[in-house]
Amino acid sequence: MKLAYWMYAGPAHIGTLRVASSFKNVHAIMHAPIGDDYFNVMRSMLERERDFTPVTTSVVDRNVLARGSQEKVVDNITRKDAEEHPDLIVLTPTCTSSILQEDLQNFVERAQIESKGDVMLADVNHYRVNELQAADRTLHQIVQFYIEKARRKGDLPTDKTTKPSVNIFGISTLGFHNNHDCTELKRLMAALGIEVNEVIPEGASVHNIKNLSRAWFNLVPYRELGLMSVQYLEQEFGQPYVDVTPMGVVETARCIRKIQSVINAQGANVDYEAYINEQTLYVSQAAWFSRSIDCQNLTGKKAVVYGDSTHAAAITKVLSREMGIHVVLAGTFCKYDEEWFREQVSEYCDEVLITDDHGAVGDAIARIEPSAIFGTQMERHVGKRLDIPCGVISAPIHVQNFPIGYKPFVGYEGTNQLVDLIYNSFTLGMEDHLLEIFGGHDTKDVITKGISADSDLAWSKDGQAELNKIPGFVRGKVKRNTEKFARDRNIEVITAEVLYAAKEAVGA
DSSP, rough: EEEEESOOSOHHHHHHHHHHHHHHHHEEEEEOOOSSSSSHHHHHHHOOOOOOOEEEEOOOHHHHHHHHTTTHHHHHHHHHHHHHHOSSEEEOOOOOHHHTTTOOOHHHHHHHHOEEEEEEEOOOOOTTTTTTHHHHHHHHHHHHHHHHHHHOOOOOOOOOOOOEEEEEEEEETTTTHHHHHHHHHHHHHHHOOOOOEEEETTTTOOGGGGGGSSSSEOOOOOOTSSSSHHHHHHHHOOEEEEEEOOOOOHHHHHHHHHHHHHHHHOOOOOOOOOHHHHHIIIIIHHHHHHHHHHHTTTTTTTEEEEEEEHOOOOOOIIIIIIOOOOEEEEEEEEGGGGHHHHHHGGGGOOOEEEEOOOOHHHHHHHHOSSSEEEOHHHHHHHHHHHHHHHHEEEEOOGGGGSSOOOOOSSSHHHHHHHHHHEEEEEEOOOHHHHHHTOOOOOOOOOOOOOTTTTOOOOOOOHHHHHHHOOOOOHHHHHHHHHHHHHHHOOEEEEEHHHHHHHHHHHOO
């Protein structure tokens, strides 16, 4: 496996734990050594929740390594079943515990004999998939488990709800603005006269999974979680799904029209065009803003977009199609979804980058020198080093991306939030002008290095002072040209004299 101090998507067991802990009264047990058990800490630090079901670790220690788990895993499952009375216990290995090659399915079957609740093994190849893929597969596995269980009992509903209804898939713990998006989607469905049958997995009971088939259709706002489940439901029950992400004015309207088509095909008679027009003109401010002088000041400015498939594709379309901003590069770390991503963004950007190497992304940003970046927390750090503003639009995320205030990215209120984020992420002309007049912000003397991990160059105090005198809109380019000049000549510290020499060399 590739080791990195920065990863866009975590290991597979994190995805499984995200899904298991999103359901109500579902307990996850992780077969892992100490060191893999950071999920509880991560969740308690990031999610602003008063209460959640912690994950239990069945520790792999030296005794286990020497003799195998023997009864340890089975005992931990039955003990938690007796203590917590969960509806379901999900056992997941990690990359490190998988090395033991133990028959965990056998442990699960033995534990199920004594447990009152259900017990299942997260059947995920921890060496072949990442957090997002594992989350999608685990959710599909749980949905299939309870559908088949209800079918065996003859307890599977065969009727549809009287009014049009929807299951919303993909809302989970540690998701990017998921809770706010879910609230906005519920409001949107209510406005369309559609009942919400179930939200999966966040806050759902596994006992209600058998009722998923009663909905008229499924909605999957994020490609990363829920797609396998709705495809399974379509195969089993002929239940259609809508996978258009309602992010931005155009895509929100397209999503609503797709919903209209799906429910009208099942006997409804609705026309949402008046609603779309009303929301676009009077509720969403995005269409008005796109014609304002403020947005026209952004026309042609260069931007780089990077994140998961869903958010990066959606933001690329909003920037290019709705705000007239020049997207030079759009990229995603979801390499498994490359074909779909390229198809979505190719006509809206100059270049597509598919990689999970944060260094490659940083180097691409340094080469392009955009006016703004829209990416993950990693790209925000890159932007700080290059003095380029960044709006965070995707996981991986920080506690600041779990806002207490209402900030959805989807629906018509989401369009307003996106406009604010995009507009405020650019350093505007007057702001840049004033910074130059008044000498910029107060700064401390720092040693500035390049983006690449192999950069070993430093700037002296006088060299940094001279660099700061250069206008902000060309400073980044001058800095990188100077560093290239110094690196070619094996100069390790860039002084004012080196800066002048580099300028003359480029001029020549």
